[in-house]
Amino acid sequence: MTKTITDVICPFCGTLCDDLEVEVSDDGKKIEDVYNACVIGAAKFLHSQASDRVTRPRMQQPDGSYKEVSYDEAVEYTAKMLANSKKPLMYGWSSTSCEAQSVGHEIAEQVGAIVDNTATVCHGSTLIAVQDVGIPSCTLGEVKNRADRVIFWGCNPCHAHPRHMSRYSIFPRGFFANKGHKNRKMFVIDPRVTDTAKMADYHFQIEQGRDYELLSAFRVAIRNEWLPDTVAGIPKEKIYEAAEILKSGRFGIIFFGMGVTQSLSKNHNIDNAIMLTKDLNEFTKFSIMAMRGHYNVTGSGQVLGWQFGFPYCVDLSRGFARYNPGETSSNDLLRRGEVDSVFVLGSDPGAHFPISSVKKFSELPSVAVDPHITPTTEVAKLHVPVAFVGVEVGGNCYRMDNVPIEARKVVDPPEGMLTDEEFLSRVNKRVKELMEAKK
């Protein structure tokens, strides 16, 4: 007989679905099946059971091959690397629990590290914009119950947040939006005809990189002021029409993603999107929300925020917290060669940083803590496999709307494997001893 565990949290994207059901074997050791999850979430649970999973730390040898080492040796190497560095970079933090992040920050404070999370290549520009102009936001519950105008700007939830539309933004029947998607007008702004765009009532196939112009045009159209014939490839009639529909709603929401944060205007795109939201509030109620990627990147921002006052790019090397994206951000530091070791946990910069940054990373002393084999672990000097948070160990996570949700443990990790938090706690203890000895 199998057992079914209900209300399981999905540790993949920022939607943080909390209605998964996982069927485990009678002895509670093996995951048999996953229900309610999207295809990516199910893959995450089932991959944790893979027979070829690495279960012990591996150290890179001079010939490039990897040799198995014990967790004790891994803790010793990591602690010494961090304690002996002048300016270590501690990057990642988005695929782990808030508890583990907190221990990591304690280490960073002692060794004078720079702590940066994956927002640096994701919604970092959003965070800058929020500091510049503020943000009128809401929770996903409000969207589900109220939203009748939904804009997806530069994001493709069909692929990146597969259950977002069915759980919160388009399809569910809410208290005020009681006819589900029939109550809602869906707008998509994207240079491709994405699968999300194919579902939309209105798709604006914008010229890539011209989001700032189109956002400005919307702000103009809302006031019924003059527009040129086309803006960013969109005829002005369509913009005026959309502006009227947006104004006539009772509750609107703009979801935005990498299409605006990673194009050339970066944080200025978001500034303008937030100001558009503000302008729309003169006519109706409007909110705006970032489509956060990793399941706990929001949590990393929260924990860094309450501990040091800044959500990412926190430089502790001078003994107090400094923040200056462009200077204290991972890619700038790596490319300029300003760090002398790198510790990565819960992220894969090897696959998701520009190759010039990865090259610098590969030349430095480095530790990668990750349950998977990734391009990062294969260029790092030490790979420490750990238990999957949200599958093999619980912990606190933040959804994209800043709602904290406690992830649940479903099965035990393979025997003898440490969790992120256990590994970090042991490194923390050893770092303390080494720093004491230095004094």
Added chain:
Amino acid sequence: MTKLVLNLISGRTIQQGVAMEHGKEKEEYRKACGIIELDPSDLKKLGAWRNTNVRVTSPYGNVVVKAVEATQGPHPGLGYIPMGPWANSVINPNTYSTGMPTFKGVPVEVEIALNEPVLSSIELVQKKCRGEA
């Protein structure tokens, strides 16, 4: 040989997400991300059949990927490589003091590279780091 000039963007696809969770060292990940999605009209301009290996070159690097027909098109003039080491070999790493590399909107040239292989993610990153690719 014909060189096609395009504007390149990258981003997530659901195939990329699934393959990533199955393991980035696996063949599935290379098949999901070691591709460039081109509009049918651009494939025609290039003179390439679907599923031909091509070399993508930008001012910041180059990489060999498989040219496939756009799944979320039409988008003439725009190339799409799913996020991953292949896209990151050619995107613009400059952050212009924001901390954010310019992952979208990179001018690239695409040319047919019939006999060059699409490397696996691990091999690609290791070779790029050693300066061999």
